[in-house]
Amino acid sequence: MAGAEGLSPSALAGDLSAAIVQARSDAREDPFGNPVLRVTLWLTRKMDRGEVTLADTAALIRQLGRAALADRAARVAAYVGLERDESEAYAALARRVADEASASAQPFEAYGAALARVRFAAVFTAHPTFGMSRVVAHALAELASNEGEAAALMATDLSFRPDAAITLQDEFEQARFAVRHARDAIDRLNAAFLAEARARWPQRWRELRPRALQLASWVGCDTDGRTDIGWWDTLRYRLESKRGQFFRLLEKLPGAPATAEVKALVEAAHAAVERQLALCPALNSQPAIEPLQAFSLALVGERKAAMPDASKLLAALDKAIVLAEDEATAEALILARAGVIAHGVSIAxxxxxxxxxxxxxxxxxxxxxxxxxxxxxxxxxxxxxxxxxxxxxxxxxxxxxxxxxxxxxxxxxxxxxxxxxxxxxxxxxxxxxxxxxxxxxxxxxxxxxxxxxxxxxxxxxxxxxxxxxxxxxxxxxxxxxxxxxxxxxxxxxxxxxxxxxxxxxxxxxxxxxxxxxxxxxxxxxxxxxxxxxxxxxxxxxxxxxxxxxxxxxxxxxxxxxxxxxxxxxxxxxxxxxxxxxxTRETSFQGSDGYLLFGTRGLAGATVARIAEAVFADAAAGADDPIYAEPDFATEFFQTVREEMTHLVDDPGYAALIGTFGPSLLDKTGSRPAARQSDAGGPTVIRHPRELRAIPNNAILQQLGWLANSVHGIGQAAARAPDLFASMRESSERFGRAYRLAAHAMANSDLDVLRAYLDTLDAGSWFDRARRTEKEGRRDELLAVAETLARLDLAPSLRRLFWRFASDRLKLKEAAGEPPAMPVRLVALHTLRLSLLHRIWLSATHIPDFRPHAGVTRELLLERILRLDMTGALALLGEIFPLNPDPALGLDFGEPAGPREGGAYATFHRDVVEPMRECFALLREVSGAIQHEIGAFG
The missing domain is CATH 3.20.20 (TIM Barrel)
Incomplete structure (x- = not known):
């Protein structure tokens, strides 16, 4: 493979892509080799020779990650149909609903009834999928919408990792930002319904009370598996939601005389809520009974002033709508009333x-x-x-x-x-x-x-x-x-x-x-x-x-x-x-879900697609052939289920996701990755069920094999290959389900997965040790091999690979060659593997030491092989401190004698800090991979 010409990120990216394409091509003639490991070794040797530094690697990751981010933005825009004109979509929908109502004996009543029934709710949840920083999330939304300063942000050295500390308050603020855009979009949809009614029934349009779409949120209200949210925290967030509704009303209502009574009512309630919030105990605190008592007295004492329900407000809005002298004021009031009917005195x-x-x-x-x-x-x-x-x-x-x-x-x-x-x-x-x-x-x-x-x-x-x-x-x-x-x-x-x-x-x-x-x-x-x-x-x-x-x-x-x-x-x-x-409800989770409401344009397109779906005629469309073959459908999906059940209980599967998988991920939310109980503390993960679904799925993404979307389909297809092929083409329902799996296949690659599994196989490292010619490398390789041999993961992982490969081969027989993983995604995996190998090889230079807090050198190496780097690096800092002498540099009145404070400076410079830097870059790769795939977890 040719060496890189120059060290620019684009040149490195080009060389790396070319190396992957060549290795994949050569693999057709060499079925015993692994093209991903081959390119990983090529990268590792370049690093050894100093041709690719860690700074070069960082720049290359940024180059690949920015490209992935730009492509993701384009996919998001296409996903929600952003190219379609929002106003035209809303108007067309309103016309269709009105046309359908016109067939009724009482068209206006039918139109009003169609709009008054809740048909859909978008629920904003705080699942731990905040895999990108708020800066990147905003940049991605603006890039998808072609708005703001996204291009300038893309040119900076953005990190692809999430924010360092994600609190419940951060999650609430991000949800609130998305909810505001969603509420605005619903107002624009409702305005289109009103405009259609005004044209058809000019004397009655003010009677409409549209609330087809609602918003909800469980941020701050979800205590499943967590014990860190106090009841006062939840009360605070409900008051914050209430304040948001009042602020919105004051912001949206015009200054016309007809709105005066409504505004006065809302202003008084808003002020009361502010006084209540001022006495709410701090978030994440354990307040004494006295502050809780003061907060409670404010809630009780200010109850009526703070408006405990919407009845009084709705009566005032009804009166104002009748009094409104112009259509613009009437429309603003009707939209405000619609928002209150749908959401009460809360923003969601x-x-x-x-x-x-x-x-x-x-x-x-x-x-x-x-x-x-x-x-x-x-x-x-x-x-x-x-x-x-x-x-x-x-x-x-x-x-x-x-x-x-x-x-x-x-x-x-x-x-x-x-x-x-x-x-x-x-x-x-x-x-x-x-x-x-x-x-x-x-x-x-x-x-x-x-x-x-x-x-x-x-x-x-x-x-x-x-x-x-x-x-x-x-x-x-x-x-x-x-x-x-x-x-x-x-x-x-x-x-x-x-x-x-x-x-x-x-x-x-x-x-x-x-x-x-x-x-x-x-x-x-x-x-x-x-x-x-x-x-x-x-x-x-x-x-x-x-x-x-x-x-x-x-x-x-x-x-x-x-x-x-x-x-x-x-x-x-x-x-x-x-x-x-x-009534249909759907969740939008974390920064990935909030992204669809990240700008005015994205929120408008998202609401348009939702409205089109929920107002669709349930009786329209042809019969789907999958329902004429119930035996095939039952057997197919039962086979997938059985295969997945066997997989979940396979010890190799637990080893796959549990060995270093969790360490590939940054913390992406305020809740723990492992569940908490009322007794407190995280549980020890011994089986996939003990890991939350989101990190479970995220680990599969990071290891290049989306097992829960692709596994078992090959076995199921092999039972009736002809009918399987027919249903993929003729059944909209079955075809749509298969396309979901096909998308996962395009982000999965057996060679990538095998590269990670072989990395955990001591035999691979013994083979490298036999053939290496680099001075000192054999001892490093042998040390890694011996540590992996103690873990003894290879046998179960090898059987697991056979399980995956067998299913994929059966699917290939039934459905043809599966889509290949994109070269850029493979490149990120090879970079990750080279960084991981570098960490492991560096760890072999840790000197022997006396047991420290029950940790020996062998146990420390095992922790590093599991990529428990945060804990391992902290231990190294304790065992080999940079400055162990508290008297170093102090004046004690006499000339200072020799000190040993810098004894470990070289070790930290040559071993500890490179491992720390490699691990940080490894996590950057994880962030870039989530943009390639399009979601975290």
């Missing part, structure tokens, strides 16, 4: 989330049974007991003193919700999401607590189905709840059933393409249950929780495809035929 509605186990713990004082409620032998006993408890429960008054001393997290959350709807915003019911729901007892327990604290009519209880068992048992879980007259009465009073489907966990357990099949199956079973219990007159709210990557359920083709993937045509028709109204 709250979603609270906790874990089923937290609910079960809270019920132990009520239900005197010791076993687990999900155990088959105990289910009936628990269900009978909770129904008896529901029959006798009486409302208990809630006050902030009781909230301050409550220890059970579920009871504390329900009490907090009671105080929020009483003192902050009781305009609309609060969503209460329950993760890991595996029995109807869980839902009835939540209802018990809601009744106990007197807020059953203001809480929407929703199970989350995401695990393999939950997707399988979902119908039984809902059936168990529906058998209870208390639950049926609760649903009838609310007029809706809320359910949540999780694509992240389900995808990693049973495979992403299989997850969509099981979720669709569960939707159909829910319809059957509603019909069986005579509840087709209630609304079904389906909240699809997914990430922004293919591996976590976001279809990569377009936002329109993403929405269609989550809400397939066949069940949509079935619900429409049965007369069941469905």
């Amino acid at each position: 509605l709250p979603h609270f989330r906790l874990n089923a186990s937290q609910l079960h713990n809270a019920m132990r004082g009520v239900i005197s049974l010791d076993e687990e409620p999900a155990q088959p032998a105990q289910r009936r006993a628990f269900l009978a007991a909770v129904n008896q408890a529901l029959a006798r429960v009486k409302p208990t008054p809630v006050d902030f003193g009781a909230l301050a001393v409550e220890r059970a997290s579920a009871a504390r959350m329900m009490m907090m919700v009671a105080q929020i709807v009483k003192h902050v915003d009781g305009s609309r019911p609060v969503r209460f999401l329950i993760a890991e729901t595996e029995t109807g007892y869980t839902l009835l327990s939540a209802l018990y607590l809601a009744r106990r604290f007197g807020i059953a009519d203001l809480v929407e209880i929703s199970p989350l189905f995401e695990t393999s068992d939950a997707l399988e048992q979902g119908p039984r879980i809902i059936d168990e709840a529906l058998r209870s007259p208390h639950w049926r009465d609760y649903l009838k009073r609310h007029g809706r059933l809320c359910v949540q489907f999780g694509y992240s966990d389900s995808g990693r357990y049973i495979g992403q393409v299989a997850a969509t099949f099981w979720v669709e199956r569960l939707r159909s079973r829910i319809l059957d249950l509603l019909q069986r219990y005579g509840l087709t007159d209630i609304e079904l709210v389906i909240f699809d929780t997914h990430g922004e990557s293919a591996g976590r359920g976001a279809h990569p083709d377009s936002l329109s495809d993403r929405l269609a993937y989550l809400d397939p045509e066949w069940p949509r028709r079935a619900f429409a035929k049965a007369g069941v109204k469905v």
